[in-house]
Amino acid sequence: MPPRISPLQISAFTATSAVGVGKEPLAEALAQSRSGLRANDFGDAPLPTWIGRVDGIEDIRLPEDLASWDCRNNRLAWLGLHADGFPEAVAAARAKYGPSRIALILGTSTSSIGETELAYTQLDADGLFPVNQRRPAVHTPHSLAMFVQQVLGLTGPSETISTACSSSAKVFASAERLIRLGLADAAVVGGVDTLCGSVLFGFNSLELVSSEPCRPFDASRKGISLGEAAGFALLERVQDDAASPLRLLGYGEASDAHHMSTPHPEGLGAERALDEALARAGLAPDAIDYINMHGTASQKNDEVEGALVARRFPATTHASSTKGFMGHTLGAAGIVESVISLLAIERGLMPGTVNTNELDTGFGPQIKLQPAHGEVRYALTNSFGFGGNNCSLVFGKATA
């Protein structure tokens, strides 16, 4: 098992999803068990499914000097970045450390492929992109990170992690290592994914999309609801317990070595990620007060993860899936669920599992349908992606 790591301070964090822009509407939705899912109205011939769509993306106009970056994903990044005073927090870190000492590590699975899809509907007589779509920096996986680096004025190490649905959880691990080795003094981490044809029709082709709002861990769950989201966090070495009491305590990354699109039947890769996250945090399972499960509402994922939580955690642990609030936001799910875990610690609010009526048999008493209030010292969040790529994160409070 890996040794403990020194905690990192979470100096700022924010998330934007189908329940609203920034932390307040998110916390309110979680407290009131209000789902942001709606009947699919995305695209020309929408599939009969439910989605977590962010309102207002179509109306966003990027400033003139950023106009060449325009696409749905970068617009959502712009919207999400400007919530909760996040740019001001980054500006303060930039002034303190210098722009080249702040790393930027973002996770995304779609990046701006939606814009590439659009360009394919507008091809000219030679079968090429129209002139206004000949923007190489938009039609590439790293587009999101290049755009955000410019918006935030950062010049440190930058990379895009694209490991499907674990992408924006793994960013915390990469950032911690860079800071520990002294290659950066701070890191902006996060992720953005947007609804597009590739994911809607792609997951539909795998018969994983539900015709109704997703119901994680429900006995009659019928598959996933897709969503879009943006989220960001600013990490630094511990500076100030009073002003910024939230901490990244541990992470675990592991592979299933099993199948491209179905999880290991015994959840061995997920369990390895869990064990490594707990080891780096120096915690036993019974220390965890709240677990934000991956909980997509797919038959197999829920079965494997539900069994893992049932066998490893005491009955008193409060676990839930928040996919019913904003849908499965794919590469952005890790950061959104990290933000939810941080809100749980900050506000003593443990979300329930919306839309779910009756838990499937075989799941433990940990999975809660209703929200609860109480002290959350330590929170765990799980993210599992295609290719059998797993990541677990542990967050906590300063122990002053």
Add this chain to the structure above:
Amino acid sequence: MKHAPTPPTLYIEGPAFWTPTLPGWDAARAAFRGEGTLTDPPAKRPSPQVLAPAERRRAPDTVALALEVAAASMAGSGRNAADVPCVFVSAHGDLSINDYMCSTLATDPTVLSPTRFHNSVHNAAVGYWTIGTGCMAASNSVSAYENSFAAGLLEAAVQCAADHSPVLLVGYDTPTVGALTSVTDSQGLLAVALVIAPERTERTVASFDWSTESGNGSVPAPLSDAAKTLAHINPMAHALGLFESLARLADGDLPAPLDLPLSSTLALRLQLRQVRD
């Protein structure tokens, strides 16, 4: 501004290289030393033995290419692939699958192939690698546009140094096709791999000191005629300077440091050294 500290010296094992005109490190090493020629006719795409025969035939070019160099690198390192964390890096992912996906979505989205969809994720190659080798260690899939090789090398080196564990680095890109040629300049198949280790072993071929430096770096000019033919093949060509240096290390000189661009204002500096007995 504070100067970045210098992280620990790391070690390279199992350099691997594949492009149709230099299909394997032995061929590439000889050509980079001016002792060999380009393979003519160029080799057909590799057929990675890590995959089961049926999967081998169906594998996308990106997967076939990446797994070929990954397996060669692991063999060169003498390590067990199941135990080694891996970082795969590609600027563009699988361009032919992207072209298929976007073309299909523009015509009849309901006929999208489920297999092509799950192969469209950027981490498909590393996913097949971990499945094929039974590797349950951490696996990563990284992109950083034109600076992808340096970003992937930095990610792998940082993980190796922070966790004191060997890490497999694999970089690959493939030709652009269809309407994507409007925006993506990627001309051929090129893949590289190496194992970065925290300590010297009997398989070590070189050590390197590394740091991040301000300035935009510069992709080193190719030294050999063979490298000149590959200089603009695709974004992984940024790796040519490192592999040419590795090929020529035995000549005894301390090579000039390599400044691989990480961005327009930051470079990854590598100082290679021959490891002597």
